[in-house]
Amino acid sequence: MKLEKVLIIGAGTMGEGIAQWFAQQKVITHLTDVNNEQSKNALKNINKSWNKLLEKGKFNKSELEKYNSSLTTKEMKSVDNNYDLVIEAIIENLEIKKNLFKELDAKMEEKTIFASNTSSFPMKDLSSDLNSKRKRNFLGLHFFNPATIMKLVEVIKSEWSDEKLAKDLYQWFDSHGKKPAVCKDSPGFIVNRVARNFYGEALRITETDNQDRMKEIDHIMKEVAGFRMGPFELMDLIGIDINYSVTLSVWEAYNKAARFAPHSLQKQMVDSKRFGRKTTRGFYSYE
Amino acid sequence: MSNIQIIYDEKSPLIKELKNSSYPVYNEKNCDILVDFTTCNKNEKKKLLSTIKAKKIISDLSFYDPQEFYNEYPKLKACFSSFFITEKRKIEIYYKEFIDIKSIFNSLETELIEIKQLSSGFIYPRIFAQIVNEAYFALGEGVASSEDIDRAMKFGVNYPFGPFEWSKGKETYIVRLLKELKNKTQDERYDIAPLLQNFDL
16 A cells, blocks of 8 residues: 555644654645644644754754655645545534535545544444445544654544455554554544543542542552553543543443443532643642 | 461462562461462452461452451451562552561562552552453454554553453453452442453353
């Protein structure tokens, strides 16, 4: 498989990171957003990041020139129609995403692979309005933040996705330094599902808003189990509101199975706007 | 100077180190402190603790509700959880009464990390068991292969190991811990994944 030209739609944190990573693979990368300013800001951020990495000696000037020449921003209305791959990383809204894919379906060449970076919607729902050939060329490519550093890409097959396409993409990412994992189109895919109890069980052990107990749990998970961060520190970093929202979405998708049930302490934190580091208070205080 | 003795079985996770230990194996005579590394089931463990003639007992309660044992066995002065030990070789311990047993654990190339509050399965084994259980649910539903699940958890969220490579050979004991948690809480969140139930001996 050859991926020579890709389009990343959505220049938020994820889209920016994905575009940077593809440019670093020397793939011609176009980054676009409904808000053109957003794309320009993303490009500035990427350039800042590259200059820092250059200073640190992570790559040389000639490599930086290649990365720079690989990446350009485009206005939505002026994107090309001959990409090998289009990755959507826009707002998590099913209708907006579906409409975007429908518009792209009419515009793009038949060969173009469509992918979504969604963490919440089934591929089946996102691709249901597309023509049958495109449905075979549609799958999820779920990157993890920061996309330039985190090696995992979940390759999510819908019931219509071409088996060979998933295998080819797996190999392509594998040969470009990522660690891909193929999975079925099911709620939470792999990570957002299997990781739920890292938080959920820790919350059940502590039960109440007891900082000493949380510190103890974080300490044990780092010191004894070898995790880089404990569950409470990590929830504070991710955002308790975001973590709670993922928990609710997975719990509902699995018919409110007890093992995914949110804990009352999560709701209590969200209700009192203790979201973690970003609000200076979460399970811990950062004031 | 207290006479410290040890007891273990072939499935003890530190078996190699225990076999080479300079500490004497429990012989009923003059035992001040017994450090119990056995992995037997709950009834066998209770039977063992009730027959031991040591003055004080420190026991591996990796799969059980330690409070239940403390209530039944006044000689039990501390409990630890060594069964799911990782390469960090650190072990959770809870002291009802402090007894300095650091040297014995150091001699087994391990380090004790004290916890101040107790819960069934302590902290790390309990969270570990639930992560592994969910990985087995996902595997059973054909979400991904065990290799892909391991890779996803290591490279997507920086887990030190994938749940399958982490639990290899310990599945029976994870089932034992989940059963204990279900029994104690009656909460369906501890229902065991069908594929993991195959390891229920």
